[in-house]
Amino acid sequence: MRSLRNRLFVVVCVLATGVAAVVLVVLLGAVLYKGWDHLTIGLLTNAPSRRASEAGLKPAIVGSIYLFIICAVVAIPIGVGAAILMEEFPPRGRVMRALHRLVQLNITNLAGVPSIVYGIIGLTIFANMSMFPGLGTSLSPRYAMGVTWYDEFYDEAGNLLRVRTDRRDAPATVVTNGMTATLVTDTGVQETITVRVMPIEAIDALHDDEQDPSRQKLAGVLSPDAEPQRVSEKAWYYVQLPFGRGVLAGGLTLMLVVLPIIITVTQEALRAVPNTLREGALACGATRWQMVWKMTLPAAVQGIMTGSILAMSRAIGEAAPVLILCGIVYISFLPANLMDDFTVMPLQIYNWASRPQEAFHGVAAAGIIVLLVVLLSFNALAIFIRQKFNKPLS
Amino acid sequence: MLVACGLFSLGVTLVIVLTLSIETYHFFQLDEVRLWDFLTDLQWNPLLGNEKHFGIWPLICGTLVVSTIAMLLALPTGLVTAIFLSEYAPTKLRAVLKPTLEVLAGVPTVVFGFFALTVITPALGWGLGWLFELNTYNALSAGIAVGIMCIPIVCSLSEDALRAVPRSLREGAYAVGGTRFDASVKVVVPAALSGIVSAFLLAIARAVGETMIVALAAGAMAPRLHEGILAGLDPTRETQTMTGYMVMIFFGDVSNYGPEYYSSYAVATTLFLMTLALTMLGHVVRVRFREKYD
Numbered sequence: 091m092r093s094l095r096n097r098l099f100v101v102v103c104v105l106a107t108g109v110a111a112v113v114l115v116v117l118l119g120a121v122l123y124k125g126w127d128h129l130t131i132g133l134l135t136n137a138p139s140r141r142a143s144e145a146g147l148k149p150a151i152v153g154s155i156y157l158f159i160i161c162a163v164v165a166i167p168i169g170v171g172a173a174i175l176m177e178e179f180p181p182r183g184r185v186m187r188a189l190h191r192l193v194q195l196n197i198t199n200l201a202g203v204p205s206i207v208y209g210i211i212g213l214t215i216f217a218n219m220s221m222f223p224g225l226g227t228s229l230s231p232r233y234a235m236g237v238t239w240y241d242e243f244y245d246e247a248g249n250l251l252r253v254r255t256d257r258r259d260a261p262a263t264v265v266t267n268g269m270t271a272t273l274v275t276d277t278g279v280q281e282t283i284t285v286r287v288m289p290i291e292a293i294d295a296l297h298d299d300e301q302d303p304s305r306q307k308l309a310g311v312l313s314p315d316a317e318p319q320r321v322s323e324k325a326w327y328y329v330q331l332p333f334g335r336g337v338l339a340g341g342l343t344l345m346l347v348v349l350p351i352i353i354t355v356t357q358e359a360l361r362a363v364p365n366t367l368r369e370g371a372l373a374c375g376a377t378r379w380q381m382v383w384k385m386t387l388p389a390a391v392q393g394i395m396t397g398s399i400l401a402m403s404r405a406i407g408e409a410a411p412v413l414i415l416c417g418i419v420y421i422s423f424l425p426a427n428l429m430d431d432f433t434v435m436p437l438q439i440y441n442w443a444s445r446p447q448e449a450f451h452g453v454a455a456a457g458i459i460v461l462l463v464v465l466l467s468f469n470a471l472a473i474f475i476r477q478k479f480n481k482p483l484s
Numbered sequence: 485m486l487v488a489c490g491l492f493s494l495g496v497t498l499v500i501v502l503t504l505s506i507e508t509y510h511f512f513q514l515d516e517v518r519l520w521d522f523l524t525d526l527q528w529n530p531l532l533g534n535e536k537h538f539g540i541w542p543l544i545c546g547t548l549v550v551s552t553i554a555m556l557l558a559l560p561t562g563l564v565t566a567i568f569l570s571e572y573a574p575t576k577l578r579a580v581l582k583p584t585l586e587v588l589a590g591v592p593t594v595v596f597g598f599f600a601l602t603v604i605t606p607a608l609g610w611g612l613g614w615l616f617e618l619n620t621y622n623a624l625s626a627g628i629a630v631g632i633m634c635i636p637i638v639c640s641l642s643e644d645a646l647r648a649v650p651r652s653l654r655e656g657a658y659a660v661g662g663t664r665f666d667a668s669v670k671v672v673v674p675a676a677l678s679g680i681v682s683a684f685l686l687a688i689a690r691a692v693g694e695t696m697i698v699a700l701a702a703g704a705m706a707p708r709l710h711e712g713i714l715a716g717l718d719p720t721r722e723t724q725t726m727t728g729y730m731v732m733i734f735f736g737d738v739s740n741y742g743p744e745y746y747s748s749y750a751v752a753t754t755l756f757l758m759t760l761a762l763t764m765l766g767h768v769v770r771v772r773f774r775e776k777y778d
Contacts, residue, residue, distance in 0.1 A: 096663040103568035171489030202763035204693020407592025410695035
């Protein structure tokens with residue numbers, strides 16, 4: 091009887107384990123089956139469009155890369171620094187020990203917070219900055235650098251005229267005879283032109299002039315009540331405060347998501363360094379800081395890098411915080427500066443998958459294949475680093 | 485400077501708590517909202533023009549339905565898989581299965597949502613269509629997908645707990661004549677129970693906070709609790725969880741500071757408190773009730 095129960099349990103175990111393996115196979119198989127036909131080069135180089143056959147991932151891929159860089163640059167130093175503080179400089183006094191335990195507990199709690207809450211926090215703190223009064227809103231920021239504001243007129247010949255203004259909220263330019271403007275042709279050529287303001291009757295007379303079909307005489311002519319439209323041109327280094335729903339805010343939000351993971355992983359990597367190494371460094375007369383910087387860190391760097399790569403691969407796959415931060419999900423151009431709108435790969439997949447047309451489901455499946463390939467290569471990189479630099483430490 | 489890095493994490497928690505509290509406070513300062521209604525009202529439709537209701541219970545019910553289905557799938561499967569991996573599996577099989585579970589853990593949740601919408605729902609409709617009618621958006625397929633996502637978490641944490649049990653206990657069980665089943669289930673699992681319970685709680689916290697799967701597969705209609713408890717708990721119907729509601733609000737780019745905008749903060753606070761309680765409980769269970777094996 092007991093051996094029967096034993097064998098039955100083995101069967102149950104195998105079944106349960108099989109569930110996980112079978113599910114993975116079915117998942118990958120379904121994704122491959124649905125997406126294989128849509129896996130074209132166009133998927134990687136096009137922008138998303140209304141037609142499923144032309145939809146592409148290019149803005150999403152670029153956005154993911156930007157976000158990855160910003161997140162890594164911010165999260166890894168802070169995370170590694172915090173972990174070094176927790177592990178290498180243990181506190182002595184009672185108060186500091188209690189603080190140490192509090193910070194450790196805090197990191198564990200932060201790891202369990204749902205990523206959507208991080209998205210909401212990022213939206214409030216980084217994008218809108220509504221906590222700090224007086225910074226304006228994200229659409230009309232208080233501080234901006236790298237932007238020039240223009241008033242745009244259309245002259246009577248249909249050309250585009252631009253006049254520089256000082257600030258975003260400067261009053262609208264009043265047309266005066268003889269002021270200089272920049273004429274922007276369709277091809278993008280810019281030339282300076284002097285504005286001529288003529289009364290309405292004279293303009294109408296010139297319109298009816300049959301000897302001048304190309305309206306040469308009307309170039310640069312504005313009626314006295316012409317109203318401009320304010321536009322802005324942002325350089326590539328444009329920054330504004332509050333950050334707005336752009337790439338920088340997205341990267342910082344993602345940093346919040348991966349920070350607990352990086353701290354935990356770095357702590358474990360530092361713990362794996364045997365104490366003999368540390369004591370040897372101290373015995374040679376090194377200070378605490380020298381020991382950490384020159385001895386412990388190089389010994390632990392392999393574990394830190396592996397863990398960081400895995401944490402960043404999780405960050406690439408996160409869609410919820412970016413969804414909260416971005417709002418609008420139909421982005422068809424690349425981000426032009428740090429504050430511009432963007433999208434990431436999982437978000438684009440979500441956008442396609444939530445559409446009712448069947449063809450978009452196939453495109454979403456192809457996008458999933460691309461995303462999984464990226465993630466698998468990250469994991470493979472981590473494993474490769476683990477194997478290659480696996481030097482014995484004692 | 486290192487101290488600044490260390491205190492940064494404390495700062496993050498402080499910022500989370502402060503932001504959520506302030507915005508929730510703004511929510512309850514609005515004329516249309518009262519704290520009593522929030523805690524007791526059984527309807528949630530803040531987007532309706534005249535008749536706005538702000539009771540939180542429908543959303544909590546939606547979250548609980550999806551999470552319960554997920555846990556019914558994930559907890560037994562994960563635990564039994566962990567027992568198999570730590571007690572029964574030969575080393576070569578283990579070397580194949582562990583990476584499989586790691587890959588499953590690394591799959592982004594959007595993929596699971598897509599899987600739920602395009603594979604699980606049609607499969608359920610095809611297989612169980614004669615039993616009951618299944619809406620395109622339903623809680624059942626979302627719950628199954630969330631469960632599949634949580635299996636690796638339960639499995640890896642439980643397996644860590646099981647492997648931490650020293651061999652002497654197992655050998656003692658064999659010595660008194662137990663089978664492998666007896667040793668595993670009657671000796672090792674109770675010895676590792678604190679770690680296993682902590683793993684369960686962490687998986688529940690993860691399932692509660694899951695966003696993309698429910699956003700894709702569960703729909704956007706809050707459970708209609710005022711029609712009766714069973715109608716609200718029906719898993720074949722479209723449902724909306726707390727996270728799904730937040731996605732819906734912020735997806736529409738609502739930036740006028742109206743009641744809808746603040747209502748999502750109130751929901752976020754509720755969600756944060758739930759996951760915080762679960763995580764802390766898991767930590768306390770693991771530390772407090774940890775068995776001393778020697």
